[in-house]
Amino acid sequence: MVRSVIGGLLGGLAMYIIGFVFWGTPLSALAFSRAGDQESANLQAALAQGLNATGTGVYVIPDPATAQGTILYGRGPIAQVFYNSSGFPVTDGASLIGGLILALAVGILIALALRFALTDFGSRMRVTILFSIAAVLWLHLGQPVFNHAPWGYFLYLAFSDFIALAAAGLIAARIMESRALPGASTTHP
Numbered sequence: 001m002v003r004s005v006i007g008g009l010l011g012g013l014a015m016y017i018i019g020f021v022f023w024g025t026p027l028s029a030l031a032f033s034r035a036g037d038q039e040s041a042n043l044q045a046a047l048a049q050g051l052n053a054t055g056t057g058v059y060v061i062p063d064p065a066t067a068q069g070t071i072l073y074g075r076g077p078i079a080q081v082f083y084n085s086s087g088f089p090v091t092d093g094a095s096l097i098g099g100l101i102l103a104l105a106v107g108i109l110i111a112l113a114l115r116f117a118l119t120d121f122g123s124r125m126r127v128t129i130l131f132s133i134a135a136v137l138w139l140h141l142g143q144p145v146f147n148h149a150p151w152g153y154f155l156y157l158a159f160s161d162f163i164a165l166a167a168a169g170l171i172a173a174r175i176m177e178s179r180a181l182p183g184a185s186t187t188h189p
Contacts (some may be wrong), residue, residue: 012107051078
C-alpha cells in the first residue's frame with residue numbers, strides 16, 4: 001500500500017509539472033485565439049456592463065432558452081463565456097497550491113485504482129493508456145462534437161490531459177511493481 005501511495009504522489013506531481021509545461025509556459029498560446037488590446041478592452045467593458053448583475057458563472061450568449069435567443073443563436077455569432085466578475089492574478093499562487101493538492105489527490109486515486117484492480121505492470125500500463133484516451137475523448141473532444149466548440153483548444157486540452165493522466169498512471173504502475181527478491185512470494189503487489 002505504501003508503494004501505491006508513493007507512486008500516486010509521484011504520478012500526481014508529474015501531472016502537475018506536465019500541466020505547468022502545457023498551460024504555464026508560452027506553449028499555451030497554441031490553444032488560445034487572441035484579441036487585440038482595444039478589442040479586449042471593448043469586450044471586457046461589455047462583459048462588465050452585461051453580466052455583473054448576475055455575476056460569476058458560465059453563460060451561453062445569446063441564451064437559446066427564449067424564442068428571440070434561439071433566433072439570435074442560429075444567426076451567430078455565439079459564445080460560451082466563463083465569467084469571473086472579480087478577476088484574479090494571471091499567476092495565482094492560491095490556485096497553484098490548490099492545483100498541486102488536486103493533482104496529488106488524483107494521482108493517489110489513479111494509483112489505488114490500478115492497485116486494487118490489477119496485479120501486474122503490463123496490465124496496469126495498458127489500462128492506464130486506454131482509460132486516459134477514453135477520458136479525454138469523452139470529456140474534451142465531446143465539446144467540439146456536441147457543442148461546436150473550437151477544435152484547436154480542445155485538441156490541445158485533450159493532448160495535455162492525456163499526457164498528464166498517462167504519465168501519472170505509468171509512474172504509479174512502475175513504482176508499484178514488485179521488487180521482491182527472487183523466490184519470494186507476494187500475495188498482492
